[in-house]
Amino acid sequence: METEPKENTDLLGINKNNVLNIGTDTSMKRHEDLQGPPDGGFRAYLIVLGSFLTNGLLFGVINSYSVIYSVLQHRLENENVPNSESKASLVGALTMGTTFFLSPLSGLLTAFLGLRATALLGGSIATAGLLLSSFVVNEVNALYFTYGLMYGLGASLAYTPSLAILGHYFKKYLGLVNGIVTIGSSVFTVIMPPLLEYIIKYHGLEWMFRVLSFFTVGIMLCGLLFKPTPLMIIQKPSHKHDNVKSLLKTIVTVQIWKNNKYRLWALSMPVALFGYFVPYVHIKKFIEETFTDVNDNLPLQCLAITSGLGRLTFGFLADKRGINRILLQQISFYVIGALTIILPFVKSFSLLVAISLGMGLFDGAFIALIGPIAFELCGATHAAQAIGCMLGLAAPPLSVGPPIAGYIRSITKSYKIPFVLAGISPLVGATVMFSVHYQRRNSSRPESNANGHTYSPPVDNVLGLDARVFDEYQNTLLLYHAGNNCTKGSLSNTFLLLF
Incomplete structure (x- = not known):
């Protein structure tokens, strides 16, 4: 997926449309595109x-x-x-x-x-x-x-x-x-x-x-x-809301x-x-x-x-x-x-x-x-x-x-x-x-790595990807669960933001 950076990007939301549509093609993008934050450059x-x-x-x-x-x-x-x-x-x-x-x-x-x-x-x-x-x-x-x-x-x-x-x-x-x-x-x-x-x-x-x-x-x-x-493309909140409370x-x-x-x-x-x-x-x-x-x-x-x-x-x-x-x-x-x-x-x-x-x-x-x-x-x-x-x-x-x-x-x-x-x-x-x-981390929230970037729990390899490549996917993709009841069937079409 080729996506241009947008100025209205921030850390406050998730763009549900910004996904990797890989369900119909087992070929993967270049490894460097899946690295998340570049940590340099x-x-x-x-x-x-x-x-x-x-x-x-x-x-x-x-x-x-x-x-x-x-x-x-x-x-x-x-x-x-x-x-x-x-x-x-x-x-x-x-x-x-x-x-x-x-x-x-x-x-x-x-x-x-x-x-x-x-x-x-x-x-x-x-x-x-x-x-x-x-x-x-x-x-x-x-x-x-x-x-x-x-x-x-x-x-x-x-x-x-x-x-x-x-x-x-x-x-x-x-x-x-x-x-x-x-x-x-x-x-x-x-x-x-x-x-x-x-x-x-x-x-x-x-x-x-x-x-x-x-x-x-x-x-x-x-x-x-x-x-x-x-x-890190994230969509701005939609302006189509029924009332102020929903906004x-x-x-x-x-x-x-x-x-x-x-x-x-x-x-x-x-x-x-x-x-x-x-x-x-x-x-x-x-x-x-x-x-x-x-x-x-x-x-x-x-x-x-x-x-x-x-x-x-x-x-x-x-x-x-x-x-x-x-x-x-x-x-x-x-x-x-x-x-x-x-x-x-x-x-x-x-x-x-x-x-x-x-x-x-x-x-x-x-x-x-x-x-x-x-x-x-x-x-x-x-x-x-x-x-x-x-x-x-x-x-x-x-x-x-x-x-x-x-x-x-x-x-x-x-x-x-x-x-x-x-x-x-x-x-x-x-x-x-x-x-x-003395507080336990909420079980509803995904665990985070050493630098606080959250990742999803392990999922099944429903795409039939190479095991090594699939492991790399799990280590570099952030799966957003809050408000999205993701199922195994939907995962083939929905990989959310890269970190």
Whole structure:
């Protein structure tokens, strides 16, 4: 079957018409056509580059918000605005929260627009949000909308496709590729703080937002690359539905919530992430209050550097057989939580840098494992919605964590209680995650391989194919059973998506 790639492809549905009609002919297509994701090639590497830059441009800005926070907080304080710490931190927290909270929407939009169009839309909204922010820098309430909500919406629409597209091109090295892609945010987090400070110092906050909007145009260019492989052709949901309810049932995958392992994992993440963004927002202010004559940006840059190393290392480990990815993520949360609790009691700047290096390493582990865990628990078909729903659940605690920390700081005049509370939440979330290990995988769902690409249980060789070739078929074809009562008679005419 010769099929051209379609732009409206994503991981949220199955094209029942996209089948291999081999029932009338025992001759098979070339072996390389049945391999599934190519795990390499020029276009696959371009996808990695585009996803890398998308992650870098988005989270390089978000993670460097502490630079913007310091300027906004000082301005509000000079204007005698009450709770200046809380209000200034809310701007950045809204951005992170909106990015994650609207991830389910991003997943649903890919069902209609495709991964590429959704990423393009996200890049354009993010660019517009930053450009508008440059005209309202003195109005914190306006920044809540332009930077907090608009940029967050754009980031969300661009971010989820940048992860979901990887499953179209990689299977064997999916964990490693996720690690490489998510290093982008670490690289840009190292570069962004001094760059933002330079622009603010010599050109003001207004031009800083305008320069960032120019950079963000690159996200739209990267989105053009997110064109799925021909082997992953998936049909858009039909527009012929009797009512809204039937349409929603077509595009919203409730099957992932019937998976006990996924449900417990997704519900434990908001608990663990309540204090996750607190150090990113407040560490620069904490350093200014605690130390003198030091490089304020160095701990954040160190955190970003080792975060990149952690993403690459743990992404590589995630591809190894026998590795429990969820356990690795639990370990990362325990370490991050413990180091966050220690942070406000540190009196040595060198020790603070060392703690930042450790936090970054395991922060990278947490980030790099999100995609592989979602693929493992829910399979490639539902990975986009699995990632989007989990991030959506994590959004509210991510949003309220930094403002609450700022409010407590304004009352206690110290960062000890805010950082301790921020460190407790990852410890609790990691402990809750132990429940995932005691759940059996749903028997109605096909088992998955080491990288989360689902396969059907063995079927009879009803086509009379050569035994060796038939074995290869079983190892490379995804048989979609949900909602399709496949029988042995129908299998001769229906082999669904290749992975």
